[in-house]
Amino acid sequence: MSSTPFPRFSFFFSFLSFLISLLESIDLGHNELQGSIPNQIARLTKLKVMHLGFNDLTGTIPWQIGELQRLQEIVLEGNNLHGSIPVGFGQCSRLQKLKLRTNKLNGALPSDLYDCVELKVLQVGDNTLNGTISLKIGNLSDLTWCKYKEGQAVYLFVTRFHLTCPIATSIHHISIHRRK
Numbered sequence: 770m771s772s773t774p775f776p777r778f779s780f781f782f783s784f785l786s787f788l789i790s791l792l793e794s795i796d797l798g799h800n801e802l803q804g805s806i807p808n809q810i811a812r813l814t815k816l817k818v819m820h821l822g823f824n825d826l827t828g829t830i831p832w833q834i835g836e837l838q839r840l841q842e843i844v845l846e847g848n849n850l851h852g853s854i855p856v857g858f859g860q861c862s863r864l865q866k867l868k869l870r871t872n873k874l875n876g877a878l879p880s881d882l883y884d885c886v887e888l889k890v891l892q893v894g895d896n897t898l899n900g901t902i903s904l905k906i907g908n909l910s911d912l913t914w915c916k917y918k919e920g921q922a923v924y925l926f927v928t929r930f931h932l933t934c935p936i937a938t939s940i941h942h943i944s945i946h947r948r949k
Contacts, residue, residue: 790813791815793815793817793839794817794820795813795816795820795821796820797821798822798824799824800824802826803824803827804826805826806821806828806830806834806850807831808833809833810831811831814836814838816837816839816840817839817841817842818840819844821845821848822845822846822868824848825848825849826848826849827849828850829851830874832855832856834855834857835857837861838860838862838863840864842864842865842867843867843869844866844868845869846868846869847870847871848872850873851872851873851874852876853875854876854893855879856881857881858882858885859879859881859884859885862887863887864888865887865911866888866889867885867891867893868890869893870893870894870895870896872895874897875897875899876898876899877900877901878900883903883909884908886910889911890912890913892915
């Protein structure tokens with residue numbers, strides 16, 4: 770048996786690893802994926818778009834996602850993710866869209882999320898989040914759509930934000946509904 774297949778495979782694997790490191794977009798939504806999001810996702814340092822929504826992903830959201838500083842979109846909605854939204858998303862300074870709705874997330878919005886000044890879409894409703902939305906949300910001057918559910922009782926839906934001053938004087942439309 771020749772020893773050449775192993776070096777070829779090794780070269781191929783190295784080349785494949787190199788190509789994966791250049792990956793800018795993952796769109797695997799609606800694919801019935803199961804399991805958890807691996808911590809190794811942080812190796813995809815060029816990643817801009819991560820769409821893993823509407824699968825059957827479980828476990829917690831890896832804090833390592835916060836290390837992906839080029840991320841512009843994170844879509845993890847419609848899974849079975851639990852635990853809190855990890856601190857660290859604030860490091861994703863280019864983040865424009867964060868969709869985490871319809872999971873089993875709890876806790877409060879991490880305070881560093883308000884550092885994502887390019888954030889336009891924030892959807893975290895249909896979870897069991899608690900706490901209040903900080904007035905630091907006024908830092909998100911590009912936010913145009915926000916959906917948040919506070920605890921089990923209040924559903925907050927905010928659209929058409931154009932924040933240039935404190936939140937109380939800059940909301941163009943707000944609807945508050947009590948869930949029965």
